[in-house]
Amino acid sequence: MDDPTILEAMRRKGTSILAELRAFASWETPSGDKAAVDHMGSRVAARWTELGGAVEIVPNERGGDHLIGRFFGESDAPPALVLGHIDTVWPLGTLARMPVVGYGDQLRGPGVYDMKAGLAMLHAALEWLRESAIRPPRPITALFTADEEIGSPTSRGLIESLARESAHALVLEPPLADGGLKTARKGVGRFTIRVEGRAAHAGVAPEQGVSAILELAHQVIRAHDLNDAAAGTTVNVGVVRGGTTSNVVPAEAEAVVDVRATTIAAAKVVERALLSLRPITPGAKVVVEGGFNRPPMERTPAIAALFEQAAEIGLGLGLKLTEGSTGGGSDGNFTAAIGLPTLDGLGAFGGGAHADHEHILISSLPERAALLAALLLKL
Numbered sequence: 001m002d003d004p005t006i007l008e009a010m011r012r013k014g015t016s017i018l019a020e021l022r023a024f025a026s027w028e029t030p031s032g033d034k035a036a037v038d039h040m041g042s043r044v045a046a047r048w049t050e051l052g053g054a055v056e057i058v059p060n061e062r063g064g065d066h067l068i069g070r071f072f073g074e075s076d077a078p079p080a081l082v083l084g085h086i087d088t089v090w091p092l093g094t095l096a097r098m099p100v101v102g103y104g105d106q107l108r109g110p111g112v113y114d115m116k117a118g119l120a121m122l123h124a125a126l127e128w129l130r131e132s133a134i135r136p137p138r139p140i141t142a143l144f145t146a147d148e149e150i151g152s153p154t155s156r157g158l159i160e161s162l163a164r165e166s167a168h169a170l171v172l173e174p175p176l177a178d179g180g181l182k183t184a185r186k187g188v189g190r191f192t193i194r195v196e197g198r199a200a201h202a203g204v205a206p207e208q209g210v211s212a213i214l215e216l217a218h219q220v221i222r223a224h225d226l227n228d229a230a231a232g233t234t235v236n237v238g239v240v241r242g243g244t245t246s247n248v249v250p251a252e253a254e255a256v257v258d259v260r261a262t263t264i265a266a267a268k269v270v271e272r273a274l275l276s277l278r279p280i281t282p283g284a285k286v287v288v289e290g291g292f293n294r295p296p297m298e299r300t301p302a303i304a305a306l307f308e309q310a311a312e313i314g315l316g317l318g319l320k321l322t323e324g325s326t327g328g329g330s331d332g333n334f335t336a337a338i339g340l341p342t343l344d345g346l347g348a349f350g351g352g353a354h355a356d357h358e359h360i361l362i363s364s365l366p367e368r369a370a371l372l373a374a375l376l377l378k379l
């Protein structure tokens with residue numbers, strides 16, 4: 001099977017990939033809405049069965065069920081793990097103001113880029129392998145989860161246990177803005193700084209009060225001081241709240257902090273610093289809670305080698321692959337952190353993830369599906 005054949009085959013499937021993507025996007029799947037996500041999940045499961053997969057539905061009471069599809073199970077080589085998610089950040093009803101529409105080479109709509117295009121591409125790749133009666137060198141395990149957009153609280157264990165038995169992970173999340181694959185991702189942490197002061201009448205007895213807001217202001221500055229551009233560590237106090245009304249010395253205040261770090265070592269440094277914040281104002285109490293929910297995906301030599309292989313396979317298709325890093329996290333962070341060589345950002349070209357202008361480039365669907373098929377065939 002020469003490489004141009006794969007690309008031609010995927011070009012012939014272009015219309016059906018697009019039609020399937022349109023159908024996926026027309027089913028709204030906000031994380032946490034079990035009925036909505038399961039509606040799409042059951043259709044995906046049926047499609048996987050049709051494509052020859054052994055489907056396992058992993059029940060999840062706290063949201064949509066997760067889906068595992070095992071394909072080409074004849075060989076006992078460790079499988080390729082293909083990772084994605086069917087949930088989106090978009091609430092039910094978004095389609096009314098943001099319908100799925102084609103606009104030139106763009107297909108716009110909630111979830112098309114992040115990341116329903118990846119699922120449509122996977123189906124085309126699996127269908128082509130099946131039609132061509134080609135047996136890939138290793139089994140393929142597809143895992144599509146239902147809670148990636150909220151930090152994967154119920155799927156993390158599943159992702160990690162499948163990662164432990166796999167040869168590598170191919171993550172169908174959107175690529176970098178220039179189409180590059182993601183070979184490094186920052187880890188993502190979330191912390192809450194809670195301050196307790198003492199309430200008092202602001203006019204009659206202010207000296208009896210301890211202002212939680214003043215104390216929080218000090219802590220916000222300390223947290224911001226942990227930003228370290230050289231190390232790639234970012235700290236953003238994204239939410240502050242506190243107090244009751246203007247004539248009361250505030251007894252309570254809190255801040256929610258987003259933290260990103262490039263390496264596991266840097267993540268530990270910033271985590272330790274945040275957890276050891278101590279009060280400055282006499283009488284105030286400071287409690288910090290939280291941690292890194294996604295560990296950094298570091299570009300290990302194994303990941304670099306996997307990219308080199310992928311780049312060569314891409315060249316065989318006439319595609320020049322590039323790589324880069326991002327501050328955003330994905331489930332690829334989990335597979336990489338346990339040492340599994342991981343290639344992320346294999347989804348369709350486009351833009352506007354989590355934004356009103358979310359779209360994919362229709363012309364990229366066959367190319368990226370061909371790349372995925374070739375990776376499944378050759379890695």
Ligand SMILES: [Zn+2]
Nearest residue numbers: 114115148173
């Ligand atoms: Zn995503």
